[in-house]
Amino acid sequence: MTEPLLSIRDLVTEFATPDGVVHAVDGVSYDVYPGETLGVVGESGSGKSVTVMSILGLIPQPPGRVANGEVLLEGRDLLTLSEREMRLVRGKEIAMIFQDPMTSLNPVLTVGDQLSEAIVTHDADIGEDAARERVVGLLELVGVPNADDRFDQYPHEYSGGMRQRAMIAMAIANQPKVLIADEPTTALDVTIQAQVLEVLQKAQDETNAGTILITHDLGVIAEMADRVVVMYGGRVVESGTAEEIFHSPKHPYTLGLLSSLTRPNVDLERLEPIPGQPPSLINLPSGCSFHPRCHLGQGRAVCRSEVPPLLELGVGRRSACHFHEEMSQEVARVEQETGAHFDGEL
Amino acid sequence: MTDQGRPTRREHGLQTPADFPPTHASDVHDEREVLLDDDYSDGAQIEARSQWQLFRRKFLRHKLAMGSLVFLVIIGIGAFFAEQLAPYGYEEIDVLRANTAPTFEGLHFFGTDQLGRDYFSRVLYGTRTSLQVAVVVALLSTAIGTAVGAAAGFYRGWVDSVLMRLTDLVLILPGLAVLLVAAALFGQGSPLRIALILALLFWVSLARVVRGVFLSLREMEYVQAARASGASDLRIMFRHMLPNTIGPIIVNLTLVLASAILVEATLAFLGFGVNPPIPALGRLISDGRSSMQSMWWLIIMPGVTLVSIALAINFVGDGLRDGLDPTQQET
Amino acid sequence: MSTTATAASEQDLHARSPLGTEILRVESLTKHFPIRGGLFRRQVGAVQAVDDVSFAVRAGETVGLVGESGCGKSTTGRCIVRLLDPTDGQIYFKGVDLAGLTSRRMRELRREIQIMFQDPYASLNPRISVNEIIGEPLRIFGRYRGEHKGKERVAELMRLVGLNPEHGNRFPHEFSGGQRQRIGVARALALDPQLIILDEPVSALDVSIQAQVINLLDELQERLGLAYLFIAHDLSVVRHLCDRVAVMYLGKIVEFGTKHEIFDNPTHPYTQALLSAVPITDPRMRGKRERIMLEGDVPSPSNPPSGCRFRTRCWKAEEICATEVPELTDRFGHGHPSACHFAEPRAVLRVDPS
Numbered sequence A: 001m002t003e004p005l006l007s008i009r010d011l012v013t014e015f016a017t018p019d020g021v022v023h024a025v026d027g028v029s030y031d032v033y034p035g036e037t038l039g040v041v042g043e044s045g046s047g048k049s050v051t052v053m054s055i056l057g058l059i060p061q062p063p064g065r066v067a068n069g070e071v072l073l074e075g076r077d078l079l080t081l082s083e084r085e086m087r088l089v090r091g092k093e094i095a096m097i098f099q100d101p102m103t104s105l106n107p108v109l110t111v112g113d114q115l116s117e118a119i120v121t122h123d124a125d126i127g128e129d130a131a132r133e134r135v136v137g138l139l140e141l142v143g144v145p146n147a148d149d150r151f152d153q154y155p156h157e158y159s160g161g162m163r164q165r166a167m168i169a170m171a172i173a174n175q176p177k178v179l180i181a182d183e184p185t186t187a188l189d190v191t192i193q194a195q196v197l198e199v200l201q202k203a204q205d206e207t208n209a210g211t212i213l214i215t216h217d218l219g220v221i222a223e224m225a226d227r228v229v230v231m232y233g234g235r236v237v238e239s240g241t242a243e244e245i246f247h248s249p250k251h252p253y254t255l256g257l258l259s260s261l262t263r264p265n266v267d268l269e270r271l272e273p274i275p276g277q278p279p280s281l282i283n284l285p286s287g288c289s290f291h292p293r294c295h296l297g298q299g300r301a302v303c304r305s306e307v308p309p310l311l312e313l314g315v316g317r318r319s320a321c322h323f324h325e326e327m328s329q330e331v332a333r334v335e336q337e338t339g340a341h342f343d344g345e346l
Numbered sequence B: 001m002t003d004q005g006r007p008t009r010r011e012h013g014l015q016t017p018a019d020f021p022p023t024h025a026s027d028v029h030d031e032r033e034v035l036l037d038d039d040y041s042d043g044a045q046i047e048a049r050s051q052w053q054l055f056r057r058k059f060l061r062h063k064l065a066m067g068s069l070v071f072l073v074i075i076g077i078g079a080f081f082a083e084q085l086a087p088y089g090y091e092e093i094d095v096l097r098a099n100t101a102p103t104f105e106g107l108h109f110f111g112t113d114q115l116g117r118d119y120f121s122r123v124l125y126g127t128r129t130s131l132q133v134a135v136v137v138a139l140l141s142t143a144i145g146t147a148v149g150a151a152a153g154f155y156r157g158w159v160d161s162v163l164m165r166l167t168d169l170v171l172i173l174p175g176l177a178v179l180l181v182a183a184a185l186f187g188q189g190s191p192l193r194i195a196l197i198l199a200l201l202f203w204v205s206l207a208r209v210v211r212g213v214f215l216s217l218r219e220m221e222y223v224q225a226a227r228a229s230g231a232s233d234l235r236i237m238f239r240h241m242l243p244n245t246i247g248p249i250i251v252n253l254t255l256v257l258a259s260a261i262l263v264e265a266t267l268a269f270l271g272f273g274v275n276p277p278i279p280a281l282g283r284l285i286s287d288g289r290s291s292m293q294s295m296w297w298l299i300i301m302p303g304v305t306l307v308s309i310a311l312a313i314n315f316v317g318d319g320l321r322d323g324l325d326p327t328q329q330e331t
Numbered sequence C: 001m002s003t004t005a006t007a008a009s010e011q012d013l014h015a016r017s018p019l020g021t022e023i024l025r026v027e028s029l030t031k032h033f034p035i036r037g038g039l040f041r042r043q044v045g046a047v048q049a050v051d052d053v054s055f056a057v058r059a060g061e062t063v064g065l066v067g068e069s070g071c072g073k074s075t076t077g078r079c080i081v082r083l084l085d086p087t088d089g090q091i092y093f094k095g096v097d098l099a100g101l102t103s104r105r106m107r108e109l110r111r112e113i114q115i116m117f118q119d120p121y122a123s124l125n126p127r128i129s130v131n132e133i134i135g136e137p138l139r140i141f142g143r144y145r146g147e148h149k150g151k152e153r154v155a156e157l158m159r160l161v162g163l164n165p166e167h168g169n170r171f172p173h174e175f176s177g178g179q180r181q182r183i184g185v186a187r188a189l190a191l192d193p194q195l196i197i198l199d200e201p202v203s204a205l206d207v208s209i210q211a212q213v214i215n216l217l218d219e220l221q222e223r224l225g226l227a228y229l230f231i232a233h234d235l236s237v238v239r240h241l242c243d244r245v246a247v248m249y250l251g252k253i254v255e256f257g258t259k260h261e262i263f264d265n266p267t268h269p270y271t272q273a274l275l276s277a278v279p280i281t282d283p284r285m286r287g288k289r290e291r292i293m294l295e296g297d298v299p300s301p302s303n304p305p306s307g308c309r310f311r312t313r314c315w316k317a318e319e320i321c322a323t324e325v326p327e328l329t330d331r332f333g334h335g336h337p338s339a340c341h342f343a344e345p346r347a348v349l350r351v352d353p354s
């Protein structure tokens, strides 16, 4: 493989709250390569958003604190940059698309003005006409019809899907190296989601940006991601190519997600949910933080006492389970329970 | 759903707690696959902490509010037991010590006036009167405001239109002028009467707040759920809506309390307050006005008392608002 | 249709019907919300949230109501439990027209149809304990005190949905989202209803918790012989839980059929587009499936297109679509009605083998 574009190393981010310290991100490492889509999946509260907010230096301080780690963008550690230097990185080298475009667009400015501003901020010499031309071009690229008229409209005149397209246009306006999309389609209906995902794919092809796609929707991951990182309780528990993750999961949590999943094209006999609740990030369970909910690890002392290391099982294939070798039997068991066929057609 | 071919419930291998016997063996537990959440309590974020505890914790952390509350409690007790605590009666004259500045001699902490009446005692009694008026105003206007707002927000439609026009009307009345006219017409003097007049003007803001809250609560799913299970209007209002309006109501109550004290003083100052001989803080200030140059304590002592009480009530109100607001993040 | 049930049929109304017999029938249900404007708040238009919707639910089955947000699913559900007054149309429970009832009888029948909501945070009153929440329907119907042993019933309900009855005196905020939904299920079950309207009961939950609640609903149905009207926008969940499915678009049912007819043999272009937009949870299938990309957005329900409401986004639309409202009728003799002039089966979920 080529050199990674963005490397996160042992990132630790905490929040001080009256109930105690929330260990939102607890030693997370992953890489993003140019042109790839890295899916980050996990249930809500697993630290997906806090990780990327840390990358961008957007953690509110206090209560938050990036306590440890490195974020290397082409070798340069972003965590050591000043706020001024970071501002040049945000929007230019790393751009972000949020879940709710309504809160990330200013309601009193036209969409066109906001997009132009995004361009002018990082390219002061571009003239007004040239900026407009580029914005209209971008809006056309993301499939906003009548882009020239739409330029002068306000965000509330756009539908949800159109707003998200405008956000994508804004994100790619400066040809970023890394594109971060945090739950970009969660608020949208499926037909609109399909449109937006297609646009996102196109935007990525256009810019060849390395993309981090955060979502709790495994369907979106399956459609979009080249590689996948699975997070649980602020830690990475498994990573691999999308195919590996979906067809031969090496961590019981990943398997639990898959066996909880209803499928649009397959009749399952039943679902096998992960029992219990997600962990408290203030008071993570000892050892493997998944152990209270884990079928494979139940009753085994080592799961309760020792934090399993995130082992390298192959190139880019990692699992943080003491018993990852037993995962194929576990998959077979779940296949029998649910009627899903992990290795065949899903 | 097709019943054949459905696999039997899996044997999960995790034990159900022993203290958790199956109910009716007939209808409930075969090996439950739906796991009891308690089996996995290690990681769960359930924490038994009642709303009251949460509130208390947040309120206690609010130092200013706590301090103010303590201050108010002391003042309140002092005023309530004025007869027992005051060194002198409010009309009692210490001829030898007329026109004395605050001193410990003869326990005239706040000095005496021209007639030799002990000012500390008068302020204490005055505080009692002012607080009485304010509390009655606050309770009465809260009752009116809540009833009007609740009816308007719950029934909407024409009930709402009528009540809100009424509210608007009271709102645009020039308050002070109305008060003066009313005081002149219905006679000044009795604290209760003053309180009634004030209450009739003070319910408006609460009515609007309660209406707003009711309008939004009306659409809440738990209210819809109660309605769907056949709950009556009264039940919905008293059980599901009012308790969830208690925060704004209490906060508003403190605001009314503070401004009723101030407005009563203003009235007294203009000569329309509670009548002598019972002193009220406003009257004391107004009386002290004439000799302000030479006898500063006559205006400063009741004035400072008045302002501190009003401020303290406002601080407590802030604390309550923060404490009662479930969306407010603790920092 | 008899609107005044006799004393004998009164009994039947509250008794369980044999599985498979029709218990709920919705006929030409229409709900328009007035839009008021101007100085005197006169009605200037109407949101046609639900328009001429008909379907039936049988004892013990699950009927899914799917469609994108704003298509009128919740409004339909709320009309059935009378949280909203229908503008037009009838709702029959075992043949009795609910609209024709006195309010007392209506209240009695209400017991038999319960509703459960989507939002685990908004659907429980934060100020009252879980015991009281679950016990409330019992109190309202005078089935709490005395020989009814309300307290025991509440405990039994809590166990039934997998909650520990010892936690009954806790308040909703002390529970997680999934547990709150269980509390909602318990409340809906309190009066032992025959039909439960589930308005997106799992949409707000994470997958693993979602699966817990789905399994719970599934199990309760089997055990208690319940019928569900399952409202959802997630087609995968619908495939898992439902026996028959109604697809809604802009206030109308566009297609209705058994789960397999709808998923494997959809005939309405909207159903086809919807299904082809659902992400398939298998990366190997990526790009191997035909994709129908719909243009544009859903039109406003206050001014729906003439004729077929889907025509503005439909790739098959011709002139007739603008002039004639397509009837929801069985066009292929599959017992699977479709409201499209050019309906034809197309297996969009099947992956082409190449």
Ligand SMILES: Nc1ncnc2c1ncn2[C@@H]1O[C@H](COP(=O)(O)OP(=O)(O)O)[C@@H](O)[C@H]1O
Residues within 6 Å of the ligand: A015, A016, A017, A022, A024, A042, A043, A044, A045, A046, A047, A048, A049, A050, A051, A060, A063, A064, A281
């Ligand atoms: N500003 C904050 N203060 C305290 N805790 C926070 C803050 N922001 C996030 N957290 C906590 O961090 C954890 C991870 O959150 P997040 O990364 O947003 O999860 P997700 O995986 O759903 O994106 C959560 O438990 C959340 O409560």
Ligand SMILES: Nc1ncnc2c1ncn2[C@@H]1O[C@H](COP(=O)(O)OP(=O)(O)O)[C@@H](O)[C@H]1O
Residues within 6 Å of the ligand: C033, C047, C048, C049, C067, C068, C069, C070, C071, C072, C073, C074, C075, C076, C301
């Ligand atoms: N109380 C109401 N007043 C006016 N319009 C409403 C009301 N409730 C729903 N609507 C409108 O009716 C349409 C259908 O809404 P709804 O039934 O909630 O859709 P769904 O549940 O399918 O998302 C939407 O356009 C919505 O805006």
Ligand code: SF4
Residues within 6 Å of the ligand: A251, A252, A253, A288, A289, A290, A291, A292, A294, A295, A296, A297, A298, A303, A308, A320, A321, A322, A323, A324
């Ligand atoms: S380490 Fe143990 S508890 Fe953790 S996932 Fe693996 S088997 Fe389960």
Ligand SMILES: [Mg+2]
Residues within 6 Å of the ligand: A048, A049, A050, A182, A183
């Ligand atoms: Mg997030």
Ligand SMILES: [Mg+2]
Residues within 6 Å of the ligand: C073, C074, C075, C200
């Ligand atoms: Mg809805």
